[in-house]
Amino acid sequence: MIIQMPDKTHASSIAEIDLRALGNNLRQVRAQIGERDILAVIKANAYGHGAVRVARYLVESKIKTVLLGVAFLEEAIVLREGGITGPIVLMTGAPLDQIDTIVYHRFTPVVYDAASLHALSRSASAAGQRLSIHVKIDTGMGRLGLPSSEALPFIREAVSQSGIRVEGILTHFAHPDLNDKSFTQQQLESIQSLRSELKEEGIEIPYCHLANSSAVMHYEPAYLNLVRPGLMLYGYSPIEKDASFPLKPVMQVKARVLSIKKVASGTSISYGRTYFTQRESRIATVAFGYADGYPVRLSNRGTMIAKGRIVPVVGRVCMDMTMLDVTNVPSLNVGDWVTVIGAEGDSMVWASRLARWAGTHPYEILCGIGPRVQRRYLP
Numbered sequence: 001m002i003i004q005m006p007d008k009t010h011a012s013s014i015a016e017i018d019l020r021a022l023g024n025n026l027r028q029v030r031a032q033i034g035e036r037d038i039l040a041v042i043k044a045n046a047y048g049h050g051a052v053r054v055a056r057y058l059v060e061s062k063i064k065t066v067l068l069g070v071a072f073l074e075e076a077i078v079l080r081e082g083g084i085t086g087p088i089v090l091m092t093g094a095p096l097d098q099i100d101t102i103v104y105h106r107f108t109p110v111v112y113d114a115a116s117l118h119a120l121s122r123s124a125s126a127a128g129q130r131l132s133i134h135v136k137i138d139t140g141m142g143r144l145g146l147p148s149s150e151a152l153p154f155i156r157e158a159v160s161q162s163g164i165r166v167e168g169i170l171t172h173f174a175h176p177d178l179n180d181k182s183f184t185q186q187q188l189e190s191i192q193s194l195r196s197e198l199k200e201e202g203i204e205i206p207y208c209h210l211a212n213s214s215a216v217m218h219y220e221p222a223y224l225n226l227v228r229p230g231l232m233l234y235g236y237s238p239i240e241k242d243a244s245f246p247l248k249p250v251m252q253v254k255a256r257v258l259s260i261k262k263v264a265s266g267t268s269i270s271y272g273r274t275y276f277t278q279r280e281s282r283i284a285t286v287a288f289g290y291a292d293g294y295p296v297r298l299s300n301r302g303t304m305i306a307k308g309r310i311v312p313v314v315g316r317v318c319m320d321m322t323m324l325d326v327t328n329v330p331s332l333n334v335g336d337w338v339t340v341i342g343a344e345g346d347s348m349v350w351a352s353r354l355a356r357w358a359g360t361h362p363y364e365i366l367c368g369i370g371p372r373v374q375r376r377y378l379p
């Protein structure tokens with residue numbers, strides 16, 4: 001049986017976002033962490049799923065998400081304009097030319113340099129506010145954050161600022177798949193020792209956090225009092241072939257068949273003539289290409305689902321289109337929909353599998369689903 005397709009008038013491709021699946025995955029987080037708090041990571045348009053809709057769903061859920069996390073100011077503004085009034089953490093920091101806007105919207109920036117700290121405090125004080133910030137420590141990621149050795153004096157300075165409330169300290173794991181447990185443990189130990197030094201000095205900071213999805217799923221010591229999952233909310237594990245959690249992929253992607261043609265054996269398909277038919281074949285051209293997020297690496301490698309059957313990608317993936325060998329699916333017609341990511345009955349092609357074939361991870365596949373792909377939300 002083919003699953004019922006929604007109305008797709010005027011769409012060439014759609015991404016169906018199943019918010020109940022998001023709810024299921026959020027319950028999985030809650031079941032793992034008990035009463036601790038959740039910072040839901042919805043950067044990059046909620047990993048391609050649509051940040052405003054995802055945020056609204058999370059905010060309205062019975063399972064409480066105390067904080068939402070995005071990468072950049074412009075993402076946070078989109079959320080405010082979409083009616084999200086609660087705390088939003090800016091996870092890449094507070095550039096000096098954005099300080100007043102951050103204060104105006106009461107966003108919660110991650111801070112790791114003195115210039116931002118002082119500018120935030122001045123701006124917040126002038127507005128008669130106390131702005132919450134989280135101080136970021138680099139314990140081994142080599143990206144953002146203060147070196148552990150500078151953390152303590154910096155936090156002392158931060159808590160003394162009249163416009164600032166230090167709500168959290170955080171760090172980030174260098175192994176999103178926990179591939180090196182001993183390095184992961186070192187990173188945990190360095191944030192924990194900072195936490196106890198702060199306690200000894202009588203500096204009380206509500207949150208200390210570092211647990212991303214893989215830690216939520218497989219590394220309980222890192223939960224502390226707040227966890228920061230992203231990918232697992234959308235139904236995937238950061239660890240390859242990890243089926244230890246009943247996560248449900250939230251997004252299914254479908255594309256329309258633009259053309260079907262019968263071609264002789266020995267016909268070349270697409271740019272570069274990298275594929276030649278081995279028999280008389282039916283070739284479908286579907287409206288989904290690399291501009292929509294289908295990696296060129298899936299040329300002659302990926303599969304889609306047509307009328308419930310797995311069919312191979314043939315030839316090079318183009319910008320707007322991809323060709324499929326649908327010789328074995330005689331009932332497929334022009335105007336029908338094929339599944340690019342998702343399941344039809346027992347046939348499945350999830351982002352994790354596409355990622356493996358394309359030499360990447362599911363994060364990149366999900367975030368890569370382009371703006372041309374219409375998002376539709378299932379209640």
Ligand SMILES: *Cc1c(COP(=O)(O)O)cnc(C)c1O
Nearest residue numbers: 041091172212213228229230231
């Ligand atoms: C993206 C991100 C996360 C979420 O990571 P997942 O692996 O998707 O769970 C958490 N913290 C920070 C700082 C991030 O940038």
